[in-house]
Amino acid sequence: MATIKDIAKLAGVSVTTVSRALNGYSDVNAKTRKRIEEIAKEIEYSPNALARSLVMNKTKTIGLLVSGLSREGAKDNIVFDVLTGINEYCGAEEYDLVLFNTTTSKQKEKTYAQLCRERRVEGVIVQGIKNDDPYLQEIFDSNIPCVLIDVPVESETAGYVTTDNVDGLMKAVRHLVELGHENIAMMNGHDQAFVSKERFKGFELGMLEAGLSVRKEWICNGEYSERKAQEVALQLLTTYPEITAVVCASDLMALGVVRAAEELGRKVPDQLSVTGYDDITLASYVTPALTTVAQDWFRMGYAAADLLLSILQQKSVDRVRLIENELKIRNTTKERV
Amino acid sequence: MATIKDIAKLAGVSVTTVSRALNGYSDVNAKTRKRIEEIAKEIEYSPNALARSLVMNKTKTIGLLVSGLSREGAKDNIVFDVLTGINEYCGAEEYDLVLFNTTTSKQKEKTYAQLCRERRVEGVIVQGIKNDDPYLQEIFDSNIPCVLIDVPVESETAGYVTTDNVDGLMKAVRHLVELGHENIAMMNGHDQAFVSKERFKGFELGMLEAGLSVRKEWICNGEYSERKAQEVALQLLTTYPEITAVVCASDLMALGVVRAAEELGRKVPDQLSVTGYDDITLASYVTPALTTVAQDWFRMGYAAADLLLSILQQKSVDRVRLIENELKIRNTTKERV
DNA sequence: TTGAAAGCGCTAACAC
DNA sequence: GTGTTAGCGCTTTCAA
Numbered sequence: 108m109a110t111i112k113d114i115a116k117l118a119g120v121s122v123t124t125v126s127r128a129l130n131g132y133s134d135v136n137a138k139t140r141k142r143i144e145e146i147a148k149e150i151e152y153s154p155n156a157l158a159r160s161l162v163m164n165k166t167k168t169i170g171l172l173v174s175g176l177s178r179e180g181a182k183d184n185i186v187f188d189v190l191t192g193i194n195e196y197c198g199a200e201e202y203d204l205v206l207f208n209t210t211t212s213k214q215k216e217k218t219y220a221q222l223c224r225e226r227r228v229e230g231v232i233v234q235g236i237k238n239d240d241p242y243l244q245e246i247f248d249s250n251i252p253c254v255l256i257d258v259p260v261e262s263e264t265a266g267y268v269t270t271d272n273v274d275g276l277m278k279a280v281r282h283l284v285e286l287g288h289e290n291i292a293m294m295n296g297h298d299q300a301f302v303s304k305e306r307f308k309g310f311e312l313g314m315l316e317a318g319l320s321v322r323k324e325w326i327c328n329g330e331y332s333e334r335k336a337q338e339v340a341l342q343l344l345t346t347y348p349e350i351t352a353v354v355c356a357s358d359l360m361a362l363g364v365v366r367a368a369e370e371l372g373r374k375v376p377d378q379l380s381v382t383g384y385d386d387i388t389l390a391s392y393v394t395p396a397l398t399t400v401a402q403d404w405f406r407m408g409y410a411a412a413d414l415l416l417s418i419l420q421q422k423s424v425d426r427v428r429l430i431e432n433e434l435k436i437r438n439t440t441k442e443r444v
Numbered sequence: 445m446a447t448i449k450d451i452a453k454l455a456g457v458s459v460t461t462v463s464r465a466l467n468g469y470s471d472v473n474a475k476t477r478k479r480i481e482e483i484a485k486e487i488e489y490s491p492n493a494l495a496r497s498l499v500m501n502k503t504k505t506i507g508l509l510v511s512g513l514s515r516e517g518a519k520d521n522i523v524f525d526v527l528t529g530i531n532e533y534c535g536a537e538e539y540d541l542v543l544f545n546t547t548t549s550k551q552k553e554k555t556y557a558q559l560c561r562e563r564r565v566e567g568v569i570v571q572g573i574k575n576d577d578p579y580l581q582e583i584f585d586s587n588i589p590c591v592l593i594d595v596p597v598e599s600e601t602a603g604y605v606t607t608d609n610v611d612g613l614m615k616a617v618r619h620l621v622e623l624g625h626e627n628i629a630m631m632n633g634h635d636q637a638f639v640s641k642e643r644f645k646g647f648e649l650g651m652l653e654a655g656l657s658v659r660k661e662w663i664c665n666g667e668y669s670e671r672k673a674q675e676v677a678l679q680l681l682t683t684y685p686e687i688t689a690v691v692c693a694s695d696l697m698a699l700g701v702v703r704a705a706e707e708l709g710r711k712v713p714d715q716l717s718v719t720g721y722d723d724i725t726l727a728s729y730v731t732p733a734l735t736t737v738a739q740d741w742f743r744m745g746y747a748a749a750d751l752l753l754s755i756l757q758q759k760s761v762d763r764v765r766l767i768e769n770e771l772k773i774r775n776t777t778k779e780r781v
Numbered sequence: 782t783t784g785a786a787a788g789c790g791c792t793a794a795c796a797c
Numbered sequence: 798g799t800g801t802t803a804g805c806g807c808t809t810t811c812a813a
Contacts (some may be wrong), residue, residue, distance in 0.1 A: 108561060110806055121784045126808060136782060153561040157503070161494045162789045168542075182725050183526050184518040194513055198545035202565065205542045207506075208535035224445065224490040226540065331810035363727075388519050392699075394731040405515055419470055447790055458800045463792060495790035522811045602804060789806105796801075796810080 109152040117146050129154070135379040141179075160227065167413060168203050171218075172242070174235035176206075182333075183387040185404050189234055189256060192408025202229075203319055209242075219245035221254055230415045233258070233323055237299040239413035256407060256414040257302050259427070261322070264418060266426030268410045271306035273312060275400040279354045279382040280313025287443040288352040288380060292325035292343060293365055296356045306356045306384065325350065327362040336363030337370075345370055345381070349380060350441050356388045358383035361397055363440060376441035386435055395438035402432050446489040448667065454483050466491070484704060505540050505600030506564035509556075509579070511572035513543075519670075520696055520724040522741050526571055526593060529745025537565075537753055546579075556582035569745075574636040584717070591752040593744060594639050596764070599684045601755060603763030605747045609642035610649060613735040615771040616691045616719040619735070624780040625689040625717060629662035631673055631681060631701055634694045643693045643721065662687065666697040674707075679709055681716070688716060688780050691721025695720035695727045698734055701777065713778035724773055732775035739769050 108382045111125040118125065119212030128135045130144040146152075160166040170364060171193070175186040197204055205221055206222055218241045223231055230252035236243055238258075246253055247260065255267040283291055293310045307326070314321050336355065344350060344367060355361040361383030368379045375381055375395055383390055386401030410428045417424045448462040453628045457476060465480040480711065483489075497503040502703060507582055508530070533738055544559055555578045566590035575595075583590055584597060592604040620628055630647045633640040644663070651658050664680055666673030673692065682702060692698040698720030703715045703767055711717055712732060722728055723738030743747040745766045754761045 112806075114505070121805080123784055123786095123809080124782085127783090128569070130808085139782080142531060151557070153496070153558045155564065155806050157494050157563045158789090159808075161492070161498060161791090161806080162808050164789075166494070176528055178528060178533055181521040184524070186592045187518050187524040188515070190793060191513055192517070193543060194543060201544050203545060205540050206508075206531060208531060208540060220488070223588070227492065227494055261559055277514050309491045330565060389726065389729050393784095409473050415609045449790075459791080460793085460798055460801080464799090471798060476798080492790050495805090496792075497805095498790080498807090499792050501805075751795085782813105783799105785811090787810085789808090791805085792803105794801105794803085797798085 108155075109147075109150045109216075110155070111152070113177060114146050114152060115221070117150070118143050135180075144220045145295075150272055165228045167201060168205055168226065168228050169197060169412075170205050170207050170226060170231040171342055172207050172209060172231055172233045172236070172239070174240070176208075182389070183385060184355070185385065185387065186235060187405035189408035189411070192405040192410075193232055193412045194408075195405075196412035196416075198410075202412075202416070208389070208405055216426075220249045220251065223249070223251050230419050232238070232256070232411050232415060233341025238301065252415060252418045256411055259301055259355045261426045263328040266414050266418060266428070268303070268407050268414060268428040269403050270407070270428060270430045270432045272302050273309040275384065275402075276306045276354065276356075277316070278432075279384070280310060280317070282318040282434055282436065282440060283352045283354065283380060284319070284380065285379065286352075286440060288349075289319055289443075290325075290350045290355060291352045292320065292322075292327070292347070292350045293341060294327055294329045294347070294353055294355040294360050296331040297328055300331075303356060310354060312347040322436075327442050329355070329357075329363060331357050331360060333359045333363040333366075336360035337367045338363075340364040340367035341370060342424055344368065344373070345371045352381070352440070353379065354382045356384050358385045358399055360388045361399065361439070362393065363387065365395075377444070380440040381444075382440060390435075392439065398437045398440040399435055400432050401435050403430055406430050409442060445492075446484075446487045447492070448489070450487060451480060451483050451489060454487070455480050459730045465712045493769060503505070503564045503566055504513050504538060505542055505563065505670055506534060506749075507542050507544050507560055507563060509544050509568055509570045510571070511546075511574070513744070517572075519726070520722060522722065522724065523572060525741035526745035526748070528651040529742040529747075530569055530749045531745075532590060532742075532756065533746045533749035533753075535715075536691070537749075539749075539753070547623075548684045557588065560588050567591070567756050569748050570595070573622075573639065574635050581777060585767070586655055589752060589755045591748045592753070593748055594637075597761045598691070603745050603751050603755060604766070605746070605751060605767060606767040607739050607767050607769045609639050610646040612721065612739075612769040613643045613646025613691065613693075614650040616721070616735075616737055617647060617654065618719060619771055619777060620691065620719065621650070621654040623717065626655065626780075627684075627687045628689045628691060629659075629684070629687045631664055631666045631677060631690055631692040631697050633663055633668040633697070637668075640693060647691060664702060666692070666694075668694050668697060670696045670700040672701075673697035674704045675699050675700075677694070677701040677704035678707060681705065681710070689718070689777070690716065691719045693721050694724045695724045695734055695736055698736065699726065699730065700778070702732075711744070712779070713757075717780075718778040719777060727772075728774065735777040736772055737769050738772045740767055743767050
C-alpha cells in the first residue's frame with residue numbers, strides 16, 4: 108500500500124513536503140503540489156488514518172454502545188432509527204462510527220473505559236442502557252465525552268437527549284379523560300429505566316389533574332415486552348373488569364394489552380381503550396391502529412450526535428436536548444360507553 | 445493516558461518486557477509479569493489499538509457498507525437484522541465494526557477503496573447495494589476482502605450470501621396453484637437488483653411447472669415500495685379483474701397490493717390472494733397477516749461475517765453461502781372461489 | 782519553499 | 798529472561 112514515502116521518492120521531495128502538499132498547506136510551491144497530487148492519484152495513495160490518528164491524537168471516530176442490538180430489537184425500530192439519525196449527522200461531520208460489541212459476557216472482561224480508550228474514540232453515544240447496567244456507573248466516573256439517550260447524566264463531558272416523558276404520558280391520560288374514561292390503568296415497563304419513572308409520574312399527574320385517583324393495583328409492569336404485557340393485562344382485566352382504559356409505556360406492550368382484551372372477548376376500542384408509547388412502525392400498521400405518543404427517534408439520534416460533537420468542540424452548550432413528542436390519535440381509543 | 449513506557453518506567457524494565465508480559469508471552473519471569481500487570485491495572489493502562497494496528501498491520505476491524513441506513517429502511521427490519529447477525533458473530537471473534545458513511549453525495553469524493561484503505565479495515569460487508577451503484581464495480585476491481593448480501597460476486601477475496609430466490613418464489617406460486625389459482629400476476633421490485641431477476645425466474649418456472657402461461661402485462665414493478673406497489677396494483681387489478689392472485693417480491697409491496705385491493709372493494713384473501721417476500725416484522729402483525737417467503741436475515745448477517753472471516757484467514761472455503769427460506773402460510777392466501 | 786529529525790505507542794528481530 | 802534497536806506511516810517543530 109502506497110505511503111507518503113513512496114510519493115516523496117517518486118517526486119524527489121521530502122515526506123514533509125508531501126504531507127504539507129496533500130493537506131493543503133499554503134507554503135508549498137504550486138508546481139510541487141501539483142506533481143505530488145498527480146503522483147498520489149497515480150499510485151492510488153490513501154492516507155493511513157491509523158498513523159495520522161496516532162500522531163495527531165484525534166481519531167474522528169465516535170463509539171456506539173447499543174444495548175438493544177439483538178434479535179428482539181427488530182420489532183421496535185427504535186434502535187435502528189436512532190442509529191440512522193446518528194449516522195446522518197456524523198456522516199456530514201466526517202466522523203466514523205464504531206459499533207462496540209458488548210455482549211454481557213464480554214462486559215466482565217473489559218470495562219467501558221477500556222473499550223473506549225483502546226479504540227481511542229473521541230466520544231460515545233449510549234443507547235438502551237438500563238439503570239442497573241454496570242457500565243452506567245463507569246460512564247459516570249470516566250470523563251470520556253458521552254451522550255446518552257433517555258438517561259439523565261449531566262457533567263462537563265456528558266449530556267443526554269430525551270423527550271418530556273411526563274408530559275407525553277399526560278397527553279395520553281388527558282385524551283382518555285376527554286373521552287370520558289375514569290377507570291384508567293397503567294402498564295408500565297420495568298423499574299430499571301429512567302423513562303419508566305417519568306412516564307409513571309406523568310400518569311399520576313394526569314390523573315391528579317383530572318381529579319381521578321390512582322389505584323395501586325392498577326399499575327403493572329410489562330417489562331416492555333409484548334408477551335409479558337399480555338399476560339399481565341389478562342390478569343388485570345380479569346380481576347378488575349371495571350377498567351375501561353389502559354395507558355401503556357410502550358407500543359409493544361400496548362399490542363400485548365390489545366391481545367389480552369381480545370382474549371377476554373373485549374373489543375378494542377369499543378370495550379377498552381388502549382394507548383401506546385413510541386409510535387413504532389407497527390403502531391400504524393396494526394389493526395386497530397394504535398393511539399400512541401410519538402417520539403421522533405431519528406431526531407433524537409441526530410440531536411445526540413450534534414450534542415456530542417458540540418461537547419467535543421468544547422462548546423459550552425446545554426447538556427440536555429429535549430425533543431418534542433406528539434399524541435397520535437388512532438383507533439384504539441374511543442369514548443367510554 | 446498511560447502507555448507501556450509509563451509502565452516500563454514504574455516497573456524498572458524495558459518496554460519490550462512490558463509488551464511481552466501484557467501479551468501473554470511465555471518468556472517472561474512470573475514475578476516480573478505479575479508486577480507489570482499490577483502496575484498496568486493501577487495506572488489504568490489500556491493498549492492503544494491504533495499504535496498496535498499500525499505496527500502489526502492488522503486492525504481487527506471490519507467495515508460495513510449499508511445502503512439502506514435511511515429513515516425509510518426502518519419499515520422493513522432487514523438491515524437491522526442483518527446488522528445484528530454480523531454484530532453477533534464479530535463480537536465473538538473480537539472484531540469491531542465500523543459503519544461507513546456513504547451518502548450519495550459523498551461517494552463522489554471518496555472511492556470505495558479509499559474508504560476502506562484509510563481506515564485499514566481488514567474486510568467489508570456490503571448490504572443493500574444496487575446493481576447500478578458505482579461502488580459495485582469498485583468492489584469488483586479492488587482486492588479488498590469483501591462479502592456481499594444478495595449480490596453474486598465471487599473471487600479470491602470476495603463472496604456472497606443469499607437465499608435461493610428462484611426456489612423461494614416457486615414456493616409461493618406452487619402454494620397459489622394448489623389453491624386453484626391460475627390467473628396469477630407478479631409484482632416485482634426493480635431491475636437493479638439481483639434478487640428481482642431471480643425471483644422473476646422463480647415465477648416463470650413456477651408457472652411453467654403448473655402449465656400456466658405468464659402474461660407479460662401481468663408483470664409489474666413496484667420499486668420495492670409500498671406506495672408505488674399500491675399504485676401499480678390499482679391499475680393492474682382494474683384493467684385485469686380476472687387476476688385472482690398476486691405474488692410480490694417483497695412484503696412491503698404486498699402490503700401495497702392488499703391496500704389496492706381494498707380500495708377496489710376486493711377482500712383479501714377471499715377475492716384476491718397475495719403473497720409477500722421477506723417476512724418482515726410487519727408481515728405477521730398486519731391484518732390479514734401476510735403469507736410470505738421468510739428469509740432469516742439474522743442468519744444471513746451471521747453467515748456473512750463468518751464467510752468474511754474465513755476469507756481473511758485464507759481458508760479455501762466456498763465463496764457462497766446459501767441460507768434456507770421457508771413459505772409461511774398466513775391469511776392473505778385462500779382457495780380460489 | 783523545503784528538509785532533517787523527532788516522536789505518536791506499539792511490536793519484533795536480534796543480541797546479550 | 799530481558800534489553801537494544803528499528804520501524805509501522807504520519808505530522809510537526811526547527812533550521813536552512
